[in-house]
Structures are given as C-alpha cells and as structure tokens.
Amino acid sequence: MSDKRIDSAIRSDRDFRATARRLATVHEAALSGVASGGAPLAAPRAVIGESWRRVLVSGVDPDRDRPQSPLPVAELEHRRQASPLSAVLPVLHEGLLPAADAAQQIMVVTDAEGRVLWREGSAPVRRMADRLGFDKGADWTEGVVGTNAIGTALVARRPVLVHSAEHFVRSHQQWTCAAAPLHDPRDGRLLGTVDISGPAPSFHPTTLSLVSAVARLAEGELRSRHQLSLDRLRSSAAPVLARVGGRALAVDPSGWVVGVTGLTPPDRVALPKAPQAGPLWLPRYGRCALEPLPGGWLIRVGDREPGLAPSRAVLDVGGPDGPAVTVSGPAGSWTHALTPRHAELLFVLAAHPRGRSAAELARDLFGDASRAVTVRAELSRLRRHLGSVLAHRPYRFADGVEVELRLPAARAQLLPHSLAPAVAAARLG
Template sequence: MKDTPLDLSRLMAMDARQAMRLLQRVREASLAGDRPPVAPRPVIGASWQRVRRLGVSPDRQSGRAVLAPEELEHHRRTSALGEVMRGISDGLTGIADASLQILVVCDAQGRVLWREGNTRVLRRADGISLAEGAVWSERMTGTNAIGTALAARVPVQVHSAEHFVRPLTPWTCAAAPVHDPRDGRLLGVVDVSGPASGFHPTTLALVTSVARLAESGLRERHLRAVERLRAVAAPILCRVGGRAVAVDTHGWTAAVTGMAPVDRLPLPKSLRPGRLWLPSLGMCAVEPLPGGWLLTVEEEPPPDAPRRVVLDLSRPRRWSVTVSGAAGSWARELTPRHAELLYVLAARREGRSAAELAADVFGDPTRTVTVRAEMSRVRRHLAGVLAHRPYRFSEEIEVEVVRPAHPADLLPHSTAPAVAADRVRGGCEA
C-alpha cells in the first residue's frame, strides 16, 4: 500500500470511471481486511473504523428512522438553523439545482430538516431515504458527508465508494458543520448531495462558505438581541446597589455595574429564578429579564470556594465539567477542544507550557497562539480552578476524570496526540 493517501484533487484529475473503480478497490480491500492499492483519505479511514465498531452493515443501511410530520415541524421550529435557512437556501439551492444536486440541511443528530434542489435528484434521493425527517448519522447510514461531518466536526466530502454502505456508492456529497456562535454548540450541517457524476472538489469549499455565512447571520442576530437586552437592563442596573450583571440566556454580558465587565459568564443549562452559586462571582440572586437574566452578587466569592472538579468524558459528545465547593456546585458542557485541553491537564497535574499543550493537542509545538486563546476561554469559565505559567489545575483542587467504559471511546474523534496515545494505553490515571 502506498504511503500517500488519496486526495480529492487526485481523484478529480482521473477519468470519472477510473476514479470510481479505484475507490471501489480501496473500499472492498479495506472492508475485507486486505491491503488496498492506496490508503483511503484519513477522514474516510477513521469513519470506516467508527462505523465498523457501531456494527453498521456495508451492504445496507442500518435503519431509516423517519420523523412523524408533527415531530419534523417541531424540530424545524426549535432549530436555530431555521433563523438562517433563507440565507442557506439563497446561497446553495440554485447552484445545486443547476448541477443536478440537492441541498440538505440537518440538525446535530443528523435528522434531515429541509431539502431543496433538482426535482429529478430529489426523487432519486427518496430511494436512499435522503428525505425530510430521515436520520443520516453514521450509526444509521455509515460513512456519508452528513454523518461524518457531524462525527468529526469538520467539513467533509464523501465520493462514490468512499461511502461505507454499498447502496450509497453511486452518490457524492459534501457537508460542513454549523456551530452556534453564542456557545459553540453544534447545530447541524449544510450538505449538497447528488449523483457521483456531479462530483467536483470545489463543492466542499462552497458548502463550507455557506455554513460560515450562516454562522455569521446567527452572530448578527445575537448581537442585536444583546443590544435589546442592554436597553432593558441599563435603567434597572442604575438602581442596584453593589455588584450586578445582566446576561442573555447564553451568559453573554449585556450590562454591568459595580464590577469589571466580562464577555461571558458560564451559566448552568437549566437556570431558574432564585439563588445560584457561580465560581467566578459567588452567591447571586437570579431574576428574569426579557431575553436574559439579572444576576446580583450577594457576597464576595470565597477564595477557597472551588474544591473539586469532575471531568466527565463518559458520554459520547456530551462531555462536561462540574466544579464544586463549600458554597455549591456548577456544571458546564464542553466543546471538543476544551474537553481535550482539560483532559490533558487532568492527566498531567504538573502543568504544561503553551508549547507543550500545542504539541499535546495539535502535534505542533509552534501553535502557541491558538493554545493561549483557547486556554483564555477555558479559564474565564473556570476561575479559581485553573492556574497558568504553566497551565495546570490549582494544587488544592481535587480532579476526577470519568472515562468511557471502552478506552477507544475516549474522545473518539479527537486527533490530539496525547489523547490518541492514552486511547492506545487504555487511558492514564489523572
């Protein structure tokens, strides 16, 4: 097997039939456990390994779960992607139609919420259940641009026999994830799919650009909402004695009094009126505002309040950190990158420099700027828990890491060298 894996530009340079035959040989050899003529692309090889572990059959889709009409409508109404669907449609539907392809927009679970495009291709898509309400996660349909982009959290193009399930090999597809700019949460993917004869490597760049435009549209909507909250909160804060802050439902600061402003405060997922302890503020009174919350600080945060941190990595893509102390506890879900960083620091309590963390996470010790930016975001959420120079958990903090039952499921989509090494070793003790 050649060391250099396939890439899209090489496939494009081939005759279409020649490229499809080569991909078919790579797929069949890989699935049979034989030596393929050339290595599959890394993102495809990693996906094939995942779906084999999931027990997906290469000869048929594992299932075609379809939402009932009322469920589909509910998911459309509650998805933030609905707020920017017009922009997505304007950016891609015409191009997809002209190139005999279709636009597909899915939520974070791979459920198809909308699809538009060429009528003839839409009918063909019905034959593989690429229909509104169907689920296109890797667990249901194997390697495909929608499910693989959701699993890997990166833009992905899957062509012909790169699909794991045989009935999908006559298709080509390109998908890019869309994240909520307010909290980094994965909202879903934008996808363009069609017959394999319509393959072109620039499709991925186009889909990625439209996904970024969708995120930009959500960001603009968010900024306008924060401005409206600021207008409501400003006169209220003028009457508050002491320290208080008005935040939106995602913790972004709209107005503040009696304290230094911060961009965002970490809030628990289910916030209610009453009293709440936050690591960065202490005990607060919580009152609702239109579009957000008013947090009034009741006492100075005890300097030794945080005592214990639990880093829970046991649930697939539902990683969280819980901080507890004398005054209470607080929990927050983690992005994939922040889960990687905290895992490395929990496993290496002596601390890591920016260069060492860059090597641990990116395999490149020169990426210190990226590491410092990410650690700055993490430390805003974990005040009093993380120290720096070097980056580390404070010595007085007890840290527990809850790992998945199977070592291979430890941050399974992470390519961080430190995480990959621990997966091979079966995890290391924090």
C-alpha cells in the first residue's frame, strides 16, 4: 500500500479499522511467507518491506518486546547538553507540540543512535508509552524495537510514517508514528530525529508532512546559527589574512572557508577530525601548517611534498555515524563523511582494485552504462575532497594507497539506503 493510499485511508474511524485490518493481513502474510520460504501474497510498502527484512536479520521477535536498557540519568543529561538539537528545541516545540497535544500524541527527539533525549506531550499517551519502554533514554532503533518511524528514518535517512500493523512488533501495532531525520548543516552529519507518536486511531494523515516541515525549519535554524558563527570568524580572521605572506585560508572547525589570500576560495576544506596546530597534509593543497584562530583555524599552504602523500584509506560503510573515509599518511589523518552516492562509488572502487571505467561504474550504480556523464560529474565532486587519493583512467584508488574496507556485521545492512545494483549484489554475498 502506498503512502498516499494510507494517508487517504485513515480519515475516519471506519476507514482506520479497515486499514488496520488490511495492514494486519499484509503483516501476517509477510511473516507466513518468511516462515514457509515463499513470497507473501500481499506486499507492504517498499520502505516497510525493506525494514522488515532488516529486523528479521537482526533477530527481532514480532511477538516479544526486547527488554530496554535506558541510558543512566547522567549519560542522558550529557547527551542532551552535547547535542546540537538542544538549540532548536524551541523550534520543534512551537511547530509540533500544539498539534501533538490537540491530537493526544507525544513529540519525541532522539540522537543519531536512536536514543530518546526528549519526550513531551499528552500525559495519558506518555503513560501508554511508558508501558512499551518508550521513555527518555530508551533505544528506539530497528534492531531493538523493530520497524518504527524513528529507527526506520535513521536507516532510510528520510521522513517515514509507520502506521498500525506496519510496526513489526505486534505490541506496537496500536500506534502510528511519523519521524524525520535532522542533519547538521556544517557537515551533513545525522544528528537524530524528531517524531510524533500516538494511538493509531488519533493520527491525522497530514502529520508526516507537518513533522517534515518542522524538521526543515529546525535545520534552517541550525544553518542560520552556523552562518552567524562564520560571520564572526570572518571578522576576526580578516586582519590576520591581510598580514599573511603567501597562500592561506581561514576556516571554521568544520572546514568551512571564511577567507583566503593568494588562492581561489573553495567552499570547504577537509580537516582532520581532531585538528591540532602544526604541520599537516591536506588532499587539495599538500603540505600545510595549521594555526589556531578564535573560533577556527588559519591554514598556511606550502609546497606539495610527495613524501607526505597519503598512504592508507579506510572506507567504513558499517559504522553507526554513516559512511566515511579516513585517509592517513606521514602528516596525520583526516576523515571525510560521505554522501550516499559517494559511499556507493568508493565501495565499488574498493571492491575493484584494478579500477572501473565510467561506463562500468554507471552500470554498477544505475544499471545503465549510458549514465557515464553522471558518474564523471560525481567523481569530479568527490576528487575535490580526496584529491590524490583517487586516480583515473580507469577510476580507482591511487597506486600506493592501501585500502581497507569495513563492512557492517550483517551484509544485509550494507548501505541500506542504496538501490545500486552492485550494492544489492554485495548484500547477497
């Protein structure tokens, strides 16, 4: 059943009951198909079917809740204070709490690991949630509680509605939830989710749209705060750059450029995860020196030195923070978070050490060799970050770079968002 059909089907109590029965039939058919080794007669929506396959691999029992291990109070408070989402709680409250209270629902905010950091809204619904262990500090990932809007949105990296019997675990099937992921505008890092949950009959079909819109407002607020910090750094860095002889850049801690001298200004520079003052090697500029600025760094660019080129690349496509590549060499190491498309490209290149042509990569990613132009454009963007780590003719990791590929523990969890034929084939082993 499509998202639109679900939205239109829950507009009345009678429709809700009919939809719930229909979804329960799909749920039972899917589990029966798995048990018998055959295909179910009725198929769930694609996002739900993919989630059910993942939670089956994780060993989630549809008839039994896994016991929760909520965070200790001190750890919960630490995560709250460290989370950038604390700055946008007023936006989330203003956008969602009135609607949640009116509809007898609750608003939940999690971190990127699926841990519930904040939970507010209807008191009766909070008490209902308590009986499921859906409380502050709880782990609401798919591997613990099965298919649900929070855990599934964290994997799918997009807004998700999970209605009634689309929940994998039967004790959750009296609920409906809608969640949207929240990202850090500085580096695209997943910060967590915002979710509206409540009894299935009380849910309104526009809730997913509302949650998605408020999530975008919250990300806009984070973007505005980041821009203000860049403006402050730009003001303090300008007189420093004016006195620098040679080539230099001023960047914030995430590598966003606020000023340059002697160079064409890029938007961003890939910095090490924990940069320290002193010499370092950067993929675009080679040998550099890093000096602290109030709120950022001054990068003095020197001559390229072949002896400082990177010698090792670790491509992690199974880590909890999303796909990333870590490059290291004599001058240190740095990590670059990857977009879904760039993660697919590097995975294929790591799996084919001798390299791939643009046409071959187009077949690997799209199943269509004619999309080679798209592949070349993506690789051009990727090489802006990785520089001499990648080579071309054919496209590959550069000679002399040792490549380590880190996969998830279960191959079925490999880049779960990806529809690329090469990734789908790798999931099957």
